[in-house]
Amino acid sequence: MVKKISFSILALAILAAGIYAFTRTNYWERSIRIFSYDRNAAFNGREGRGQGEPEGRRMPGERREFNRPDFSQLPDSVRARFDPGRGRSGPDSGNIPDSLRQLQADRNRQESGRPPFEGGFRDGGGRGRGEFPGGSDINLRNVKWFLAVFAMFTVMAIYLDKAISLIRRKNKTAAGPGNS
Amino acid sequence: MNTIKFFLSLSMTIVMLLLMDPRSFYGLGFHEWAGLIIGIAFILHKILNWTWIKKVTIGFFGRCKPRARINYVLDVLLLAGIVLMILSGIAIARTIDFSWLNLGGSRMFWRIMHTSSSFITLALFGIHLGLHWKWVLMRLRIKKVTYGEED
Numbered sequence: 001m002v003k004k005i006s007f008s009i010l011a012l013a014i015l016a017a018g019i020y021a022f023t024r025t026n027y028w029e030r031s032i033r034i035f036s037y038d039r040n041a042a043f044n045g046r047e048g049r050g051q052g053e054p055e056g057r058r059m060p061g062e063r064r065e066f067n068r069p070d071f072s073q074l075p076d077s078v079r080a081r082f083d084p085g086r087g088r089s090g091p092d093s094g095n096i097p098d099s100l101r102q103l104q105a106d107r108n109r110q111e112s113g114r115p116p117f118e119g120g121f122r123d124g125g126g127r128g129r130g131e132f133p134g135g136s137d138i139n140l141r142n143v144k145w146f147l148a149v150f151a152m153f154t155v156m157a158i159y160l161d162k163a164i165s166l167i168r169r170k171n172k173t174a175a176g177p178g179n180s
Numbered sequence: 181m182n183t184i185k186f187f188l189s190l191s192m193t194i195v196m197l198l199l200m201d202p203r204s205f206y207g208l209g210f211h212e213w214a215g216l217i218i219g220i221a222f223i224l225h226k227i228l229n230w231t232w233i234k235k236v237t238i239g240f241f242g243r244c245k246p247r248a249r250i251n252y253v254l255d256v257l258l259l260a261g262i263v264l265m266i267l268s269g270i271a272i273a274r275t276i277d278f279s280w281l282n283l284g285g286s287r288m289f290w291r292i293m294h295t296s297s298s299f300i301t302l303a304l305f306g307i308h309l310g311l312h313w314k315w316v317l318m319r320l321r322i323k324k325v326t327y328g329e330e331d
Contacts, residue, residue, distance in 0.1 A: 034295075037292050150197060155310065161311055
């Protein structure tokens, strides 16, 4: 009896951990994503960010209209931010020659005290966009969630199998050896 | 033979769990090579159980236990899952060059296919293990061997 109770508690713990991991890893959504894959939408890719538009995918029912505020009604301090020549958002920044742009970048870097970009690029020994970090480190943080989901399905199958066997056995007993 | 089957299944389970996160274990290189090896291990697993597969295939619509039918259908789904998982993995491989295969399709499609098929396959793996739990207990000598229970 003690054995049965301890196994039941263990099974419940596995189920609880599994359900938590299932929601944490978005297991359901990621499993059925292929069935809701829209080929045409995939070709459109991520919607680009137009002027005054937030970046990202368009969600159903989301309001995406953005009305640029009337500049004449803005206070001077805010309007000054949109003045030409301020940063890369300025309308004239596209007309600056590369040599001047480089000089400006160097000056900005010196002023800000930031080190130059050292991230590297693909095929240059660094890590590109969408690539995973490799190397010799072992990080099993996410694996434990998948183990929990896997164990949950195993426990569910074991108990479902047991329940079906029990029902079938009961039905056989109820029918009686002479009636079957 | 059963010992080989047991250790093969155990190693397949461990590797499958490690493969669920490409960043978890020695990066993408391990992920891609182990993914290919698990495919070979799966074929080996099927070869080792070929007698059972043949028996159930012949008697699927005839004299066959319902439990064996459920296991058979689950195995077919697992096979489909593994095939899709490996195929999509080949299409999006980065460390091994499979460009000569010309699988076509967009990278996004194969990526989503890889994630979905691996998630569904892991769930099926769990159910498969649950339905063969008695066999596992027999191999671990926790339960007495009774012939015919594996079906």
